[in-house]
Amino acid sequence: MTAAHRPGESPLRIPAPPMPPAIEAIFTTPPARASRTPEAPPVQAPAPVTITIDGIEVSVPSGVTILDAARAQGLDLPTLCYLENLAPVNVCRICVVEVTGSRVLVPACSRKVEAGMEIQTESERVRHSRKLVLEFLGSSVDLSLAGEREPDGDLARWAERYGADASRFGPPSEPAAAGVRDAHEPGHHHAPEGAEAAFATSIAQPVKVDNELYVRDYSKCILCYKCVEACGEDAQNTFAIAVAGRGFDARISTEWATPLPESACVYCGNCIGVCPTGALMFKSEHDMREAGTWDGSAQTVTETICPYCGVGCVLDLHVQDNTIVKVTSPMDSSVTEGHLCIKGRFGFEFTNERRRG
Amino acid sequence: MDLHVIGPLASPVERAAVDTVLGSAESGWTGGQRDARNDGHVARGGHAARARRDLLLPALHALQDRVGQITQPGLNYVCKRLSVPPAEAYGVATFYALFTTTPRASAVAHMCDDIACRLAGAEEVCKDLQRTLGPAGSPARDGTMTWLRSPCLGRCELAPAALVTVAGESPIRRELAPIDAVGIIGALEVALNRGADAAPRATASGPAAVTASVPQAGDSGLRLLARIGTTDPTSLDDYRAHGGYVALRNAIAMGAVATTREVTDAKLLGRGGAAFPTGRKWAAVAVQPAQPHFVVCNADESEPGTFKDRVLLEADPFAVIEAMTIEGFATGASRGFLYLRGEYPLAEARLLGAIDTARAAGLLGVDVAGSGWAFDIELRRGAGAYICGEETALFESIEGKRGEPRNKPPFPVEAGLFGKPTAVNNVETLANVLLILGNGDGVGGGARFATLGTEGSTGPKLFCLSGHVARPGVYEVPFGTTLRELLELGGGVPGGRAIRAILLGGAAGVFVGPDALDVPLTFEGTRAIGASLGSGVVMVFDEAADMVGTLRRIAAFFRDESCGQCVPCRVGTVRQEELLARLADPTPGKAPRSRADELALLADVGRAMRDASICGLGQTASSAIESAFRQPELVGL
Ligand SMILES: Cc1cc2nc3c(=O)[nH]c(=O)nc-3n(C[C@H](O)[C@H](O)[C@H](O)COP(=O)(O)O)c2cc1C
Ligand code: SF4
Ligand code: SF4
Ligand code: SF4
Numbered sequence A: 001m002t003a004a005h006r007p008g009e010s011p012l013r014i015p016a017p018p019m020p021p022a023i024e025a026i027f028t029t030p031p032a033r034a035s036r037t038p039e040a041p042p043v044q045a046p047a048p049v050t051i052t053i054d055g056i057e058v059s060v061p062s063g064v065t066i067l068d069a070a071r072a073q074g075l076d077l078p079t080l081c082y083l084e085n086l087a088p089v090n091v092c093r094i095c096v097v098e099v100t101g102s103r104v105l106v107p108a109c110s111r112k113v114e115a116g117m118e119i120q121t122e123s124e125r126v127r128h129s130r131k132l133v134l135e136f137l138g139s140s141v142d143l144s145l146a147g148e149r150e151p152d153g154d155l156a157r158w159a160e161r162y163g164a165d166a167s168r169f170g171p172p173s174e175p176a177a178a179g180v181r182d183a184h185e186p187g188h189h190h191a192p193e194g195a196e197a198a199f200a201t202s203i204a205q206p207v208k209v210d211n212e213l214y215v216r217d218y219s220k221c222i223l224c225y226k227c228v229e230a231c232g233e234d235a236q237n238t239f240a241i242a243v244a245g246r247g248f249d250a251r252i253s254t255e256w257a258t259p260l261p262e263s264a265c266v267y268c269g270n271c272i273g274v275c276p277t278g279a280l281m282f283k284s285e286h287d288m289r290e291a292g293t294w295d296g297s298a299q300t301v302t303e304t305i306c307p308y309c310g311v312g313c314v315l316d317l318h319v320q321d322n323t324i325v326k327v328t329s330p331m332d333s334s335v336t337e338g339h340l341c342i343k344g345r346f347g348f349e350f351t352n353e354r355r356r357g
Numbered sequence B: 001m002d003l004h005v006i007g008p009l010a011s012p013v014e015r016a017a018v019d020t021v022l023g024s025a026e027s028g029w030t031g032g033q034r035d036a037r038n039d040g041h042v043a044r045g046g047h048a049a050r051a052r053r054d055l056l057l058p059a060l061h062a063l064q065d066r067v068g069q070i071t072q073p074g075l076n077y078v079c080k081r082l083s084v085p086p087a088e089a090y091g092v093a094t095f096y097a098l099f100t101t102t103p104r105a106s107a108v109a110h111m112c113d114d115i116a117c118r119l120a121g122a123e124e125v126c127k128d129l130q131r132t133l134g135p136a137g138s139p140a141r142d143g144t145m146t147w148l149r150s151p152c153l154g155r156c157e158l159a160p161a162a163l164v165t166v167a168g169e170s171p172i173r174r175e176l177a178p179i180d181a182v183g184i185i186g187a188l189e190v191a192l193n194r195g196a197d198a199a200p201r202a203t204a205s206g207p208a209a210v211t212a213s214v215p216q217a218g219d220s221g222l223r224l225l226a227r228i229g230t231t232d233p234t235s236l237d238d239y240r241a242h243g244g245y246v247a248l249r250n251a252i253a254m255g256a257v258a259t260t261r262e263v264t265d266a267k268l269l270g271r272g273g274a275a276f277p278t279g280r281k282w283a284a285v286a287v288q289p290a291q292p293h294f295v296v297c298n299a300d301e302s303e304p305g306t307f308k309d310r311v312l313l314e315a316d317p318f319a320v321i322e323a324m325t326i327e328g329f330a331t332g333a334s335r336g337f338l339y340l341r342g343e344y345p346l347a348e349a350r351l352l353g354a355i356d357t358a359r360a361a362g363l364l365g366v367d368v369a370g371s372g373w374a375f376d377i378e379l380r381r382g383a384g385a386y387i388c389g390e391e392t393a394l395f396e397s398i399e400g401k402r403g404e405p406r407n408k409p410p411f412p413v414e415a416g417l418f419g420k421p422t423a424v425n426n427v428e429t430l431a432n433v434l435l436i437l438g439n440g441d442g443v444g445g446g447a448r449f450a451t452l453g454t455e456g457s458t459g460p461k462l463f464c465l466s467g468h469v470a471r472p473g474v475y476e477v478p479f480g481t482t483l484r485e486l487l488e489l490g491g492g493v494p495g496g497r498a499i500r501a502i503l504l505g506g507a508a509g510v511f512v513g514p515d516a517l518d519v520p521l522t523f524e525g526t527r528a529i530g531a532s533l534g535s536g537v538v539m540v541f542d543e544a545a546d547m548v549g550t551l552r553r554i555a556a557f558f559r560d561e562s563c564g565q566c567v568p569c570r571v572g573t574v575r576q577e578e579l580l581a582r583l584a585d586p587t588p589g590k591a592p593r594s595r596a597d598e599l600a601l602l603a604d605v606g607r608a609m610r611d612a613s614i615c616g617l618g619q620t621a622s623s624a625i626e627s628a629f630r631q632p633e634l635v636g637l
């Protein structure tokens, strides 16, 4: 026992303040109703603040983020860990901008504007950090599918814009054997010695295929925390996955890297929906990519309503060769905000069972 | 959320260990005995269980201390008790280096191989350990013991240092310094064979030990260190006889606002590294409308080369408790948390004793010193993570989460611990508060305090002198003392060797050369030469010192201690370490680029970490390394 705690209670749990005296007149007659519905109280529009973005003075509503303000001006700021329907975690640092008076760069995706702020979104300092972030990711993570997918836009385009060249750090190290990265303990890494140091340590590892619905290829994981947020607080409230380990060994994991079927996962697929790099992928898509039959250009997207229950979630059916290959939901749908449950997400296999004979 | 828990049930031993912290389980809902009649109709746990999430780390400590590992059944039981999803709890357990989720021998020697201990031959000790016990981490002696490398253990003045932990019914944690392989193995054997009581306390607590850490102990001019070695750290009476609890009485008499004004007038700047004005911080918390307010003492001291807080905590624990009480009074808080790094068991014992004694004497609790104001202090033990010294990571850790720093703003004075206004201060900062509010013989009054030191750096200052000096230890000098004078106090470099470099401010600081010996040790003086005082580290490297090895150890430190949250630091620290390894071993044909290109790349990495990282760890991870390469004669590459 750590002597700091008494069983059951820490010494500090100061007793709750006494309850206010019970309200006696609970059963009084309510006042007569107004003859018409009262008007909603006027909502005060947030007072606009004036800021300067890239030398141009603009007026924006107070309380918006620098990213909102910049995008409203038509500026193209890169983001990776940001998503409209999740709480900003500001960890990827690709959206950083320079704010006059701030010692360090600030993340546009989470920092709120303040009156008089002077912001530079493409200064040399900003460009340097964005370039290095892209090189850090490019040299440690498989970004091959990070460009294609909505909504995070085009990594390759940014790499070009910022002159990022991940090969500056050397060729990537060999993939780790299955389970090795899952077992790394904090504080005890293997320091590069001799010839090892010529390689850029990467997180390459085998794909985790442990169920029939979706696969996890953590070689492609940039640790943007989106799947954790979608699985937990921000959407699904299941908390099947979390970040484990520390530093470069940090990873998305179930407890003890338990295979998904034994974990708390309910296969809502909301983590797949938010993953910006293709690390989380429908097994159908993964298998077709392995077989070389995946062809995005030959696919159509059909919008429909999920047939299973009365909620009425909007589904986007991705169809190739008259077969549903995956299901998503539009981020801007007021019903789903992009999130579904197992039925809408994966319950399409029966459509592929064509009646024989 | 549906709590989904898989795997075998916790053993009675595991449950008992967890119950020492959480009390026994009340119903089947929270992992206790299931009573179909009562449990079947009413759901228990839920919100009430989740409200105790901050007991997650203490519960994990209890498991680790008892069974030597965070086992899956044990963790499951904790999850049920606190209603924490297992994936999340696993994420917490795997964040802290003193917890292990894989089977490990019950007796572990954590051997410090960090920069100061390296200078004192830690690598030789590691080689000896490897010869006798096998490679680090491998089970030895029938799986009963093992050894691991550890980052700085905060005993640099007595280097090389080790920490021995033995799990069991009466768990043992013991600091050993200076120590060799024979001593370490002996300590492991004794602890395994005879249990807690029999093993000699290697860190002596008598006067001899204090002089070894504080060479000035007993000098009449000392203020911060006045009680070190002269006052019994376990006796409240002795503490009072040496001026203790005068400051609290004065503070209560003058009221919260006046107390804060004295601290502001003293122009006291925080000693934890960021040099923020303490009075301003207190005043900002005091006026926050949100309630309750919290105070936190940051005793996580893990910056390599830093040990001043440890000396204060071990040898003057009541002072820290009294100063926290004053801080609570001034900021309108009713609870204080003392976050102590897990590698300081002696300090922990002393502090727990001091808290209990103070509470028994009515100096903590519902009516502090008869003032009618309620305040109490709880000690929380860290679990091996340098990043938890960063104030917002520290809050996360107390709240039972991974120690990942938060984005600022909002700042802690507005939204800190549990999202409430929080004043967090370093141990040494708090020690200064007692001088400000004490009576004339100490310092007495903010205005008088402000006359000490220099205009921009008021008061006395503690420095952690280590490395190649004759008398390493904690030294108290007025701000403005030059580096040369400090080194002379420490007896200079032994053997008459020349100084090659001095590390100022720790691994997050900078190297300076012998040409900087006349810099006045003040916030402004060090800033003027592009250095910083940081946590007060002054580590001396003589002409024969292995600078390249030192730099690589610093790079490895940041690689290990990065929380991993943000890209620039998570990957940048890895690339920095690889670059150093390449620069240190420039075999022709092996390096892909010219040396100049490699150095440019190193600078690119450093700049991005400094500019774009979330917290101070990433922002300073390249500081010392880059400073060394700016002065090639220091590095000798
Ligand atoms: C990576 C990192 C580690 C830190 N470690 C410590 C520490 O061990 N002790 C400490 O007092 N402050 C530490 N700090 C500084 C704290 O964040 C904070 O500024 C300090 O506790 C405030 O107290 P002060 O104003 O009394 O200095 C650390 C900061 C960073 C960025
Ligand atoms: S599928 Fe749903 S429940 Fe499973 S890990 Fe992903 S978000 Fe969590
Ligand atoms: S798996 Fe995808 S969503 Fe999850 S952290 Fe990695 S990149 Fe982000
Ligand atoms: S700078 Fe490093 S330690 Fe700080 S938040 Fe980023 S990854 Fe974590």
Ligand code: FES
Binding pocket: A078, A079, A080, A081, A082, A089, A090, A091, A092, A093, A094, A095, A096, A107, A108, A109, A110
């Ligand atoms: S998008 Fe802002 S930090 Fe990732």
